[in-house]
Amino acid sequence: MKIIIFANGELAAPAAEAARWVHPLDVSVAADGGTRHALAAGLTPDQVIGDLDSLPAELRARLEAAGTTFHVHPPAKDETDLELALLWAAAQEADEIIILGALGGRPDQELANLLLLALPELAGHAVSIVAGAWQIRLIRGGEELILRGEPGDTVSLIPLGGDARGITTGGLRYPLRQGTLRCGPARGVSNVLAEKIATVTLEEGWLWCFHQINHDGRETVPS
Template identity: 30%
Template sequence: MIVHIVAGGPTNVLPHLSAYDNEDVYWIGVDRGVLTLLAEGIVPKRAFGDFDSISEQELQQLQTQLPHIDIWPSEKDQTDTDIALEWALEQEAEKIRLFGATGGRLDHLFGNVQLLFKGEDGQIELIDRQNIVTLHRNGKHVVAKKDEYRYVSFIPLTPIRALTLRGFKYPLDAHDVPLGSTLCVSNELIHHFGTFSFTEGILMMIRSKDEK
C-alpha cells in the first residue's frame, strides 16, 4: 500500500500531483489539502483535519463529496498532518509521501520534518517541487541516481559516526560528522548507484534541484 498525503501548505511549491497518481495509490487530504487535491482532479479516499482554514460552506461541500472525512477539534495535541500520517502508519503502508508540507510557516516545516522520525528508513518522503527528503538510521543504504534531482545532501540530525560515501563526487571514508556540519551539503552521484553507510546516528538525505 502506497499512501500519498497532501497537507494544506502553499500550492506554489507543490510538484504536479498528477505525476504521482496511479491506481495503486491511496490519497489522503489534510485540511485545505483536500481542496488542492480536488483542484487537481483527484478525489481523496480519506480526509483529516479541523478544517479551520476553509469556510463552513466548503466543508459542507466536502462532506457530500468525500467517502470518509474525519473532523477533529482545532485544540488538540497533534497537527492534522500528524494525525493523517499515524493513520497511514497503522495501515502498514510500505511508502508514504507527504506533499504540501513545506513552504510558508517555518514551525509547520520543522514540525513536518520531525514526522519523518515516525517511519522506518526511507519509508516516509517529504516532497515539494524542488526536494525529496528522507530520514535514515545507521546501516548501509543504496541510493539510485535521479537526473532530475542533481544534488544529494546529508544533514546530521544527531552526531554521525563513521559516515562512508561511495559513488559520489565527494566520497568519504568512515568520517565522523558532528551536529552543525555542512560538510555533506550539495554532493552529487557520479554513477547510476551510490551507497552511504554509518555506524551510529540519524541522517537526513535531501535530494534537490535548482529552480528553473
C-alpha cells in the first residue's frame, strides 16, 4: 500500500505532482491545511489529520459528506500535523509514503519536516519528501538505497545527527569506498549520477539523500 500525504507547505503545481505520484489505489492523506493541495489536485482526501485550525467548517462538512475520515487532535499538542499524519501512515504498515508540500514557507517548519524522516516509527518504511524535481530520502545505518535516474542528475549526501560512516557508492561521478561524511562539512553536496542506476550503502549513522530527478522517474525503496 502506498500513502500520499499532502502537507501544508508550498506546492506550486498540485495537479501535476498528483499526476506524477498518485495512483488510483493509493491512500491520500491531508495534514490539516494540506487539504487545499489535495483539492487543487482534484482529489478528495481519504483521511484528514490534525487540529483542523486551517480548515473551514463548511469544507469539513463537505468532505465528511464525500466520505473523508477525520482524525481531530487538540491545538495544544506536541506534534505537528504532518508528524501526526506520518505516525498514522506508519501504523497502517504502508510500503511507501510520499510527502507532497512539505517544503517552502517558514524555514523552521521546513527543517522540522526534513527531520521528521528520522522518526523511529518510520524505520523500515520507504518515505520520500518530493518537491518539484527533488526527491529526498533518509538512509539509515545498514540500508542500501538504489537510485534510478539519468547521467547528470544531482545527488547530494548529507549526514544527519553526527558522522555517517561506512559509505560506499556505485554509479556516482565522485565515489566513496567505506568513506565517512562528517556532520558539518559540505563534502557530500552536488555529486552526480554517472550511470542510470546508482547505489548508496551506509553502515553507521543517518544520511539524507537529495536526488534532483531530471527525467520521468524516481528512486526505489531501500533494501
